[in-house]
Every structure is written in structure tokens, then in C-alpha cells.
Amino acid sequence: MSNRLSRLVPATAETPVRSAKPSHPEKHWRLPTDWREMLIGYGLILPSFWVFLVFYYGPAFFLFYIAFFHWNIFASQSQFVGLHNFAILFHQPVFWLSLFNTAYYVVLVVPVTTLLALALALLLRESAGLRGGGVTRALVFLPHVTPVVATSIIWVWIFNPNFGLANALLRVLHLPALNWLASTHWALPSVMIYTVWHSVGLYTVLFLAGLATIPRHVLEAAQMDGARGWLAFRRILWPLMGPITFFVVILVSINTMQTFSQIYTLTGGPHGGAGGPAFATTTDSLLIYQTAFLYLHFSLASAMSVVLFGLILALTLVQKLIADRFVFYR
Amino acid sequence: MARRLAVYVTRAVLAAAFMAPVYWVFVIATGYHGAAYSLPPVWRPLFHFGPLTYVWTHTHWTRYLLNSVIISGATIILVVITSTLAGYALAEIRFPGNSLYFYAILGVMMLPQQALLVPQYVAMYHLHLLNSYAGLIIPFAANTSGIFLFRQFFKKLPTSYREIARLEGVSTLTYIRRVAVPMARPAVATTVLLTFIASWNQFQWPLIMTNSAQIQPIELALSHYMQAYEANWRELTSAALIALVPILGVFGLTQRHIVNAVAGGELGQKE
Numbered sequence: 062m063s064n065r066l067s068r069l070v071p072a073t074a075e076t077p078v079r080s081a082k083p084s085h086p087e088k089h090w091r092l093p094t095d096w097r098e099m100l101i102g103y104g105l106i107l108p109s110f111w112v113f114l115v116f117y118y119g120p121a122f123f124l125f126y127i128a129f130f131h132w133n134i135f136a137s138q139s140q141f142v143g144l145h146n147f148a149i150l151f152h153q154p155v156f157w158l159s160l161f162n163t164a165y166y167v168v169l170v171v172p173v174t175t176l177l178a179l180a181l182a183l184l185l186r187e188s189a190g191l192r193g194g195g196v197t198r199a200l201v202f203l204p205h206v207t208p209v210v211a212t213s214i215i216w217v218w219i220f221n222p223n224f225g226l227a228n229a230l231l232r233v234l235h236l237p238a239l240n241w242l243a244s245t246h247w248a249l250p251s252v253m254i255y256t257v258w259h260s261v262g263l264y265t266v267l268f269l270a271g272l273a274t275i276p277r278h279v280l281e282a283a284q285m286d287g288a289r290g291w292l293a294f295r296r297i298l299w300p301l302m303g304p305i306t307f308f309v310v311i312l313v314s315i316n317t318m319q320t321f322s323q324i325y326t327l328t329g330g331p332h333g334g335a336g337g338p339a340f341a342t343t344t345d346s347l348l349i350y351q352t353a354f355l356y357l358h359f360s361l362a363s364a365m366s367v368v369l370f371g372l373i374l375a376l377t378l379v380q381k382l383i384a385d386r387f388v389f390y391r
Numbered sequence: 392m393a394r395r396l397a398v399y400v401t402r403a404v405l406a407a408a409f410m411a412p413v414y415w416v417f418v419i420a421t422g423y424h425g426a427a428y429s430l431p432p433v434w435r436p437l438f439h440f441g442p443l444t445y446v447w448t449h450t451h452w453t454r455y456l457l458n459s460v461i462i463s464g465a466t467i468i469l470v471v472i473t474s475t476l477a478g479y480a481l482a483e484i485r486f487p488g489n490s491l492y493f494y495a496i497l498g499v500m501m502l503p504q505q506a507l508l509v510p511q512y513v514a515m516y517h518l519h520l521l522n523s524y525a526g527l528i529i530p531f532a533a534n535t536s537g538i539f540l541f542r543q544f545f546k547k548l549p550t551s552y553r554e555i556a557r558l559e560g561v562s563t564l565t566y567i568r569r570v571a572v573p574m575a576r577p578a579v580a581t582t583v584l585l586t587f588i589a590s591w592n593q594f595q596w597p598l599i600m601t602n603s604a605q606i607q608p609i610e611l612a613l614s615h616y617m618q619a620y621e622a623n624w625r626e627l628t629s630a631a632l633i634a635l636v637p638i639l640g641v642f643g644l645t646q647r648h649i650v651n652a653v654a655g656g657e658l659g660q661k662e
Contacts, residue, residue: 095485102486103562105476109533110492112473115518116530117499120510127510134513181405188398199646200406206642206649207413208592210613212632215416217617218624224428226415258412263653270654319505322594326614346505353509354599366506373503381501 124370127363134359148365155367158340159348162249163318166344170317175310178261178304182268183294198269202262210260214326216255220327228273248328248337255323260316264309267343271305272298304383311380314375320348345369392438416635418626427624442625443632451604451632455612459634462527462608463590469532470586471579477533477566478541478578483553500535512599522603535583544575581652584645591638609634 126132128146132139138337143372150156181201188194219226220241226291228238242253266301275298324347328337345365353362418436419427420443426433446452478622480486481493511530520526548571556566572579597611604612613634641651 072401098484099486102484102489103483104527105480106492107562109473109477109496109538112529112533113495113499117502117507118495120507120514121502123510124507124514125610127513134516168607175500184401184405186400188402191395193402195647197402197406198650199642202646202650202653203413203639203642204409206588206592206638208594208600208610208612208613208634208638210617211634214421214613214617214627214631215412218416218419218427218628219412220533224430224432226432227410229432237491258409262409264653266650273654306599315503319503321505325595325598326617349505349508350595350599353512359509359513362509366509370503370506373506374501377501377503 124363124366127360128367130360132360132363134357142360146360147367150361150364150368155340155348156291159343159345159365162340162342164250166253166320167314167317169250170256171310171313173253174257174261174264174313175306177257178264178268178309179306180251181261181265182272183298185265185269198266201265204259205262207259209322210326212259213255213323216251217327219250241337242328245338245341248341252320252324252342254326254355255327256317256320258345259323260309260313264313267309267312268302268305271302271308274305275301307383308380311376311383314376315380318369318373318376320344321350325350394457412604413635413639414633417542419624419631422625424625443629444532446626446629447633450630452609452612452630454605455607455609456633458524458606459591459608460612462593463587465528466531466590467523467583468536469528469585470537471582473533474537474541475567475572475575478543479545479563480630481538481542481572482545482564483548496535496538503570508595508599515600521603522602525608526598526600527593527606527608530596531586531593534582534586537586540578540581541575544578545571548574579596580648581647582654584641585652587641588638588649 106311129141129143130139131142131145175261185194185198185201188197222228222238222240222243225241227241230237241247241249279301280293280297283293288296324337324342324344328342346369349362349365352365418433421436422433423437426437453473475584477496481489493561495580515530518526520529550597552570553566556570561569591608592610593608594610594614597608598614601607601611607615613630616630617627
């Protein structure tokens with residue numbers, strides 16, 4: 062294959078054209094066409110296959126191995142301990158706390174993000190004919206492309222209890238000032254605010270794409286029959302948007318369950334790596350990070366990962382099943 | 392008319408709200424000393440670039456910026472190559488296992504990244520890739536959405552092209568390079584842009600992979616800087632500005648393409 066690469070595109074005098082002579086000497090050692098085709102196919106997928114095998118599938122299987130063994134990265138021997146790691150895990154209050162925090166975070170972020178994204182998408186669609194729609198769309202999407210640490214810096218300032226923007230806003234509204242990231246009650250909600258700001262643009266764009274697939278004449282026909290505003294939304298748009306909404310809800314859930322960077326930067330890293338004051342923001346991904354990379358308990362962290370793996374895989378499978386059912390919308 | 396005005400105003404307010412944090416990075420970074428502590432908050436930037444020059448010259452930001460450029464550049468090149476090859480194989484070549492590989496890639500998409508962190512780290516440890524550029528690049532050298540995107544484009548190529556190329560004795564690689572890829576330019580642009588954004592914004596992977604300042608990308612350097620300079624807002628925001636400007640520039644120039652690409656197929660991004 063490689064020596065053929067050096068040849069020029071047009072057939073030259075030396076290049077054997079298949080139709081020229083049936084008994085060309087080269088034909089003796091040439092593989093049959095479908096064999097050649099097969100080898101080319103395998104050759105082309107090899108680079109990506111290698112990466113997926115070594116860095117994704119291999120680790121995915123290895124994860125289950127470590128979770129059932131007493132295992133240390135620096136020691137060579139390992140010992141099968143069955144469910145022992147899980148037993149230790151289930152006896153640790155911080156594990157249950159991390160699951161609670163994750164659930165709290167997901168349960169609040171998912172509906173807020175989804176509804177806000179839907180509202181923004183409807184607004185942008187409403188104003189599609191007006192000037193500057195593209196700019197608004199881009200500005201709503203912009204936070205999503207910003208690096209998390211770089212923008213977390215300004216959000217730490219915004220959440221500063223003394224001179225931050227958040228409390229300045231509360232003062233204008235005559236509401237009591239909050240301690241935000243330094244408070245056990247408000248640390249996780251502060252991260253939620255950041256997450257919604259950072260990611261809602263992505264889902265707005267996905268909703269816009271979903272809205273674009275709804276034929277205009279359906280809405281126009283409904284308007285002819287007198288369905289406007291809320292009624293048109295409730296009776297026409299909303300039922301048609303079921304599948305895309307479901308897709309977004311699952312996607313937000315999967316992404317929020319795995320949030321790490323903003324929790325680490327806003328509350329974990331600079332404040333001792335513990336995930337906020339008194340474990341207030343220690344979610345599953347933060348606990349896995351700490352257990353493995355700060356305390357070097359790889360087996361325990363793997364057991365936690367297995368739990369998270371199961372939860373997310375279940376969500377993903379539900380999403381795939383539903384998406385396949387409504388495939389005519391895509 | 393009133394309705395139109397209401398839409399305009401709501402839209403403007405929303406856009407401003409989303410932009411505000413990014414705008415304040417600039418306000419604080421270029422404001423007067425103590426602007427961060429002002430009550431009520433300062434609204435207008437003063438264009439004092441003193442802190443920015445100080446940060447630029449007193450810390451190794453050129454090094455970190457270079458690291459980020461090397462890592463994202465190499466990732467982009469590798470992703471485009473692997474996506475093109477695998478996308479072409481899936482779209483055009485019949486071999487046993489073609490559809491199996493398609494589902495295997497779909498499976499990679501479904502693997503939860505946070506749960507794989509520990510075993511992936513172990514794999515990197517055994518491959519001796521900790522603290523190396525390769526360790527920050529190779530795991531992201533193949534991208535599932537990239538492969539699917541190229542596959543979609545290559546499926547649209549007329550089969551007669553390939554027949555002609557075969558009769559002319561053109562090798563598959565030459566055909567991909569000379570014919571298929573030039574016809575899939577939008578896919579190349581999308582892959583380059585989305586990979587750049589994902590790669591530039593990487594934080595967690597470099598955090599666990601490196602402890603050497605020599606190779607850390609700018610996001611990780613920023614995180615360390617944040618811990619060291621906890622309340623020096625002008626320096627912190629100036630440093631943040633260094634990491635933000637490239638991404639804002641790229642987004643500003645190509646936002647239409649990026650937003651459409653994301654709407655077409657979701658962004659397979661890791662945070």
C-alpha cells in the first residue's frame with residue numbers, strides 16, 4: 062500500500078491498468094480484490110481503534126478488575142477481595158454524602174438548565190426575523206466555549222461576600238447578603254449558578270436545532286385555527302418537542318453528574334481540595350478524584366467509579382432506547 | 392410594535408447578562424488598583440495594561456501558552472487524520488466488522504469519563520506517559536464525533552469517483568488525500584474548531600497527568616496561580632485574560648460555523 066502512495070494520480074506508462082493485460086506479472090502475488098479491500102479497511106481503522114482500545118475499552122474493563130481486588134498501583138501483587146471495597150465504601154458517611162450532593166446538584170441543575178434553555182430557544186426563534194438574532198445566539202452560547210478555570214476566577218470574585226457582584230445585585234433588590242462559596246448552604250448552589258451560566262447556551266442551541274425540524278406549516282395551520290401564544294405552545298409545540306426535550310434532559314443529567322472542573326476550581330482547589338466548606342460540594346466525581354489522587358486509594362476509588370458507571374450507563378441506555386423510538390424526528 | 396420592542400429589550404438584557412462575567416474579567420484586569428474592592432462595583436474598563444505586562448513578564452505564561460498550543464495543535468492534527476481514515480473506512484470500505492466498529496465507537500461515546508479516570512491513569516502509568524506531552528495528546532488523538540462526521544460526508548461521495556480512481560490505479564490513501572478530504576472541507580473545519588475548543592479548555596486530565604510546570608497547559612497553570620495569588624484580582628484576571636483571548640478570538644471569527652456544527656451534531660466535549 063505504501064509504495065502505491067508514492068505514485069502519481071494519473072496512470073502512467075508503468076502503472077498497470079487492470080483492463081490492459083490479464084496476464085500481468087504483478088497479478089501472481091496480488092491478493093484478491095476483496096482481501097485487499099479488507100486489509101485496507103482494517104489498516105484505516107487501526108489508528109483510532111488503538112486509541113479507543115488502550116484508553117477507553119481497556120480501562121473500562123480494568124476498572125471492574127481493580128474494584129474487586131485489593132490493589133495498589135505501586136505494589137506488584139494484588140489480592141481478590143470480592144465485594145470488600147464496596148463494603149468499606151458503603152460504610153463511609155462521606156460516600157453517601159457525595160451521592161446526596163450529586164443528587165441535589167443534578168436535581169436542581171437539570172430542570173433549571175432545561176427550562177431556561179427552552180425559554181431562550183423560544184425567544185430566539187420568536188425573534189428570528191429581527192436584526193441581531195445571530196449575535197444574541199452567539200453571546201448566549203459564548204460561556205460554553207470559555208475555559209472553566211479562566212472564568213471561574215471572575216466568578217470567585219462575583220461570589221465574594223464583601224465586594225462581589227452577586228451581593229451587589231442582592232443589595233439592589235433589598236435582599237440579605239449571602240456568603241456564597243464560603244457558606245455550607247450556598248456553596249453548591251453557587252456552583253450550580255456557574256454551571257447553568259456555562260452550559261445553558263449549548264442546550265439552547267440543541268433546542269433551536271430541534272425547533273427547526275418542526276414544520277412551519279403545522280404552526281401556521283394552528284394559528285389559522287386560533288391557537289396562539291400559550292395555547293399554541295402547550296398544544297402544538299410542546300407535544301412535538303417531547304423527544305428533543307427528553308434528549309436534552311438526559312444529556313444535561315449525564316453531564317451534570319460528572320461535573321468536576323468548576324467544583325474543583327470554585328470550591329475545591331484553592332480551599333484545600335476538600336470540595337467546599339465541610340464537604341458541602343463533594344460530589345461523586347470530586348470524591349473519586351480525592352480518593353484516588355490525593356489519598357491514593359485506587360481500589361476504593363474504582364469501587365466508587367463502578368457505582369457512578371452503573372448510574373450513568375443506565376441513564377445513557379434509557380436515552381438511546383427513547384431516541385431510537387423517536388428517530389423520525391432527527 | 393410593543394411586542395417587537397419587548398423582544399428586543401429581553402434579548403439585549405439576556406445577552407448582556409451572559410456576557411457580563413467575561414466583560415468583568417477585562418474590567419478588573421485593566422482597572423485601577425483596588426477596582427475589585429470598589430463599592431458599588433466598577434463598570435468601565437480603564438485600559439491599564441500594567442498588571443497584564445507584569446503577569447506576562449514575571450511568570451512563565453509564554454511557556455504555558457506554548458504548551459497549550461503544542462497540545463491542542465498536535466491533538467487537532469491527529470484527530471483530523473484518525474477521523475478521516477476511520478470515517479472513510481466506515482463509509483466506503485466493506486470489510487467484516489465494519490458495522491461492529493461503528494457500534495464500538497458508539498460504545499466509546501457512552502462510557503462515562505469520570506468513572507474511567509482511575510483506570511486510565513493506571514494505563515498511562517504503565518505506558519510511562521505520565522508527565523509527558525504524549526500523555527496529554529494521545530488519549531484524545533481519536534474522536535468519536537469526528538469519525539461520525541467524516542463518515543457522514545464520505546457517504547455522500549459518488550461511488551463512481553472511487554471506481555474511476557481504482558481503474559486508474561490510485562491508492563486508497565492518495566484517493567482520500569486528494570479527492571475525499573478536499574470534498575469534505577466543512578467536516579475538517581468543524582473537527583478542527585471543536586477539537587481546538589475541547590483541547591484548549593482541558594483541565595481535569597492535565598491535573599491528574601502532570602506535576603511538572605514544564606509541560607502544563609495554561610488552564611492548569613491558572614489553577615495553580617489561583618491558589619498562590621488568592622486575592623490579587625488584577626493579576627488573576629490578567630492571567631485569565633491570557634487564556635481567554637485565543638478562544639474568544641477563534642469563537643469571534645467562526646461563531647456561526649461553531650454554533651451550527653454544535654446544532655448539527657452534539658459537541659463531544661470533555662470538561
